[in-house]
Amino acid sequence: MIEAKGLAMTIAGHSILNEMSFAMRKGAMYGIIGPNGAGKSTLLRLLSGMERPTAGQALLEGKPASAYKRKELAKRVAVLQQGGLPAVSFTVREAVTMGRFPYQNWLGEEASEGGRVVERALRDMGLAELQDRRVDGLSGGERQRVALAKVMAQEPELLLLDEPTTYLDIGYQVQLLDTVKRWQAERQLTVVAVLHDLNLAAHYCDELLVLHGGGIEAFGPPSKVVQPDLIERVFGARTVVLPHPETGVPQLLLLPEVPPAEERREEASS
Numbered sequence: 001m002i003e004a005k006g007l008a009m010t011i012a013g014h015s016i017l018n019e020m021s022f023a024m025r026k027g028a029m030y031g032i033i034g035p036n037g038a039g040k041s042t043l044l045r046l047l048s049g050m051e052r053p054t055a056g057q058a059l060l061e062g063k064p065a066s067a068y069k070r071k072e073l074a075k076r077v078a079v080l081q082q083g084g085l086p087a088v089s090f091t092v093r094e095a096v097t098m099g100r101f102p103y104q105n106w107l108g109e110e111a112s113e114g115g116r117v118v119e120r121a122l123r124d125m126g127l128a129e130l131q132d133r134r135v136d137g138l139s140g141g142e143r144q145r146v147a148l149a150k151v152m153a154q155e156p157e158l159l160l161l162d163e164p165t166t167y168l169d170i171g172y173q174v175q176l177l178d179t180v181k182r183w184q185a186e187r188q189l190t191v192v193a194v195l196h197d198l199n200l201a202a203h204y205c206d207e208l209l210v211l212h213g214g215g216i217e218a219f220g221p222p223s224k225v226v227q228p229d230l231i232e233r234v235f236g237a238r239t240v241v242l243p244h245p246e247t248g249v250p251q252l253l254l255l256p257e258v259p260p261a262e263e264r265r266e267e268a269s270s
């Protein structure tokens with residue numbers, strides 16, 4: 001589905017991504033992880049065709065994104081950018097319906113199919129009750145759910161998500177990723193998500209691509225990648241990795257250098 005061949009990006013004279021090559025298969029979910037500034041969003045923009053690499057190629061189904069016509073590309077690839085939707089004055093339903101633009105004629109019309117897809121996207125993201133509210137009056141988390149419903153209304157084959165759980169409380173983080181995962185399974189959707197929460201990444205992603213120092217530090221299933229030595233090398237954070245008691249998925253616990261607050265209070269009072 002996706003193939004990076006010698007993909008490299010230099011911005012303002014700084015090499016952000018060195019030549020990297022990898023392949024991602026159709027219907028799987030991938031997490032891109034790495035420290036701040038590692039080039040995760042840059043890589044996502046290169047995969048989507050929003051930016052051109054300085055060297056190499058990002059291929060979608062064997063063709064560079066630039067070889068697709070705009071609407072044809074939009075039927076295949078949807079991108080949820082960092083920060084989601086801006087505070088626009090459209091209603092929630094109108095904003096989600098905009099996701100249907102690749103299927104509309106020049107008058108903005110399409111066959112009845114579109115209405116059903118929009119209904120489902122609104123329902124899946126828990127937005128049915130908010131559908132007549134204006135987007136600029138919503139909270140950051142509500143807007144993020146509208147942004148995801150809009151990209152899903154686009155019915156893409158490849159969904160690129162840049163930190164989709166930003167602004168969401170833990171309940172909605174899980175709801176959003178559960179929904180994406182169900183879509184992935186039902187529709188053979190390929191998902192590539194930049195995720196900062198490594199525990200969520202380990203739970204939801206089939207494979208994790210770790211960016212560090214301009215290159216790929218590791219690429220593989222969470223059980224191989226989520227290891228304390230790799231996490232310390234890449235993020236400079238000490239951790240303990242334990243299997244989740246119910247799922248067995250590797251989960252990280254942070255090991256800060258300062259002892260817990262409660263312990264410090266007890267020491268001070270004794």
Ligand SMILES: Nc1ncnc2c1ncn2[C@@H]1O[C@H](COP(=O)(O)OP(=O)(O)OP(=O)(O)O)[C@@H](O)[C@H]1O
Binds near residue numbers: 039
């Ligand atoms: N237009 C630009 N001009 C100059 N530098 C840029 C530009 N876009 C990105 N960069 C730099 O490229 C590097 C990678 O940025 P990118 O946003 O891809 O990182 P990231 O891994 O997504 O970071 P974060 O986790 O903080 O969101 C950063 O050092 C950033 O400052």
